[in-house]
Amino acid sequence: NMVIFAKSHTDSRGSDKYNMNLSDRRAKSTVQYIISKGIAKDRISGQGFGETEPKVACDKCTEEQYAQNRRSEFLIVKK
Template sequence: DKMVVMAKSHTDNRGSDKYNLSLSDRRAKSTVQYIISKGIDASRISGKGMGELEPKVDCGASCTEEQHAQNRRSEFLIVK
């Protein structure tokens, strides 16, 4: 059986919630397209934008540039 993954994409906490949700959705789509371009079948990968809901570093209003960069990311979850 082949592995199935989901790309969860995230943003930093700058900008509005609505903007970040849209941005993370685009980030998820481009991550998925990249994986497909490498020869992985589209049925084996999906993507979801999480906006700023799940920061890797929960630094609130006092984030450094490095912390913002850590929060802007795509993560892969093994679904099956």
């Protein structure tokens, strides 16, 4: 019965517009993957947040820090 929300993010390379589009595609892909594993589509949704919520805030990021910022996270909306 759990309902999940997928938040997808990018690193800070690329324009804001490009990163928002990329994170939206990442969110859709994440949702489709979860659905393909048998979760009902009415139990998961997603949204892209671009580079607005970095996991690691950095000015001169290392490749590892960039990689940590490129991610999808799951939030439990309803148990």
